[in-house]
Amino acid sequence: MPPEATDFTDDEFARAIAEVEAALAELKQRQAQVERDRHQRHDLQARQQELQATAAPDPAELAAIAAQIETIELNLESRLFRWSALAEPFWQAVRFGGLGVFIGWSLGFWTSQLTPEPATDTSHRPAAVSVVTEPKSQ
Numbered sequence: 024m025p026p027e028a029t030d031f032t033d034d035e036f037a038r039a040i041a042e043v044e045a046a047l048a049e050l051k052q053r054q055a056q057v058e059r060d061r062h063q064r065h066d067l068q069a070r071q072q073e074l075q076a077t078a079a080p081d082p083a084e085l086a087a088i089a090a091q092i093e094t095i096e097l098n099l100e101s102r103l104f105r106w107s108a109l110a111e112p113f114w115q116a117v118r119f120g121g122l123g124v125f126i127g128w129s130l131g132f133w134t135s136q137l138t139p140e141p142a143t144d145t146s147h148r149p150a151a152v153s154v155v156t157e158p159k160s161q
Contacts, residue, residue, distance in 0.1 A: 064095045
């Protein structure tokens with residue numbers, strides 16, 4: 024090996040190992056958080072289903088559980104991304120985009136009906152030519 028490839032000093036090597044260990048610790052911490060959040064979300068969803076199954080569910084408690092579930096899902100966003108999550112925004116864009124096109128066409132048609140047609144000026148037209156036919160002689 025060339026000497027320049029192994030020019031790491033002991034301090035640089037120790038610093039690089041410390042950075043890798045810190046990144047690994049951060050990754051382990053994130054994994055533990057993801058596992059806790061998944062478990063908590065599962066528990067909250069089960070509680071939500073229990074409440075919905077009762078005869079008179081408490082709307083305030085259901086709303087609080089839904090808010091907690093939404094917060095947890097935001098925390099897990101990178102782990103919970105699914106293409107099916109794009110279905111609702113897609114159909115909203117189709118719905119409101121289509122509604123916008125329909126309103127635009129309606130307004131265009133309505134305004135074209137309100138504006139009077141321009142007056143036709145006959146001075147620029149050529150005079151009408153009349154064709155005279157002669158009776159046939161026998």
